[in-house]
Amino acid sequence: MTLGGFISPQARVEYDTAYDRGFATLPAPVEQHDVPTAFGTARVYRFGEPGPVPVVLLHGRAGTTIMWKPNLPALAARGPVYAVDLIGEPGRSEQTAPIRNAEDQAAWLDTVFTTLALRKMHLVGYSFGGWVAANQAVRAPDRLASLTLIDPVQTFARFPASLLVRTALTLVPGIRRRARSSFLAWISGAAEVAEDDPVATVINEGMRTYQIALPTPTLFTDAQLHGVTVPVLALIAGRSAIHDGRRAATRARELLPDGRVELWPAATHAIAGESATEVNARVLEFLAEIEQRGHVRR
Numbered sequence: 001m002t003l004g005g006f007i008s009p010q011a012r013v014e015y016d017t018a019y020d021r022g023f024a025t026l027p028a029p030v031e032q033h034d035v036p037t038a039f040g041t042a043r044v045y046r047f048g049e050p051g052p053v054p055v056v057l058l059h060g061r062a063g064t065t066i067m068w069k070p071n072l073p074a075l076a077a078r079g080p081v082y083a084v085d086l087i088g089e090p091g092r093s094e095q096t097a098p099i100r101n102a103e104d105q106a107a108w109l110d111t112v113f114t115t116l117a118l119r120k121m122h123l124v125g126y127s128f129g130g131w132v133a134a135n136q137a138v139r140a141p142d143r144l145a146s147l148t149l150i151d152p153v154q155t156f157a158r159f160p161a162s163l164l165v166r167t168a169l170t171l172v173p174g175i176r177r178r179a180r181s182s183f184l185a186w187i188s189g190a191a192e193v194a195e196d197d198p199v200a201t202v203i204n205e206g207m208r209t210y211q212i213a214l215p216t217p218t219l220f221t222d223a224q225l226h227g228v229t230v231p232v233l234a235l236i237a238g239r240s241a242i243h244d245g246r247r248a249a250t251r252a253r254e255l256l257p258d259g260r261v262e263l264w265p266a267a268t269h270a271i272a273g274e275s276a277t278e279v280n281a282r283v284l285e286f287l288a289e290i291e292q293r294g295h296v297r298r
Contacts, residue, residue, distance in 0.1 A: 004088040004213045011209035018205040022066040022198035037108040043085040043092035048076035057083040060127030062206035064091040070276035088214045090206030106139040126150040131217040146290045148233045154217040157248035225255040233286040238265035
């Protein structure tokens with residue numbers, strides 16, 4: 001298996017320009033860390049001041065920390081928030097060894113948590129980052145105080161065939177530029193994506209300039225999901241393009257031992273941005289509930 005990386009030095013320059021512009025729209029981070037792992041160096045930003053149990057954010061495909069723009073101010077007002085640029089994705093992390101399977105994904109992330117002395121945390125993942133977060137709860141749950149999954153891929157229901165077809169089209173020379181724009185609009189449920197949107201721009205530039213070489217996430221088994229004992233908040237988009245939302249919500253309710261599973265019927269896969277105020281409020285309510293109920297300490 002090859003490594004993920006930019007397709008050319010010029011592509012890296014062009015991507016960095018888009019990243020810097022997008023990052024400038026975020027609140028200023030308090031700290032920045034480059035954490036060495038067996039699979040590469042992970043870039044981690046800390047927002048917010050010390051206080052409650054920290055929140056750790058794992059972004060969706062090609063979204064980087066910048067995709068949390070609609071959510072960071074509210075979450076950081078509560079206390080410390082650590083946002084990770086995932087290894088093997090476009091962003092400021094650098095992959096140096098193949099990530100071959102789900103065990104490798106959990107291993108490098110656990111190294112990040114150990115290095116940053118995050119003994120207990122509220123782990124929040126969106127889309128692909130939701131799968132990564134759920135994978136951590138399945139394989140290395142000891143550091144988790146809670147798990148929030150925002151329309152996670154391949155977690156409670158499979159990818160639909162239409163998603164696989166559209167993803168493939170974004171890789172075909174000659175049509176991939178038009179396909180990328182169409183893909184982003186389709187997956188977000190929008191008629192079109194604004195050209196000046198910093199989140200859409202960094203995702204589009206990441207898809208254009210970076211070759212991802214990560215294994216396709218595998219659907220968790222019934223036994224794996226039933227074994228997740230940490231409290232879980234799952235926000236499932238009813239109009240999601242990445243799975244059948246109703247089927248995903250039903251399976252999550254049946255299998256999670258301590259789950260709060262909510263199907264938001266009108267929401268698309270862009271739920272964290274399009275319904276940011278409501279999502280932020282629900283996540284903060286959940287975190288407060290867990291800390292009051294369990295007296296979680298860092």
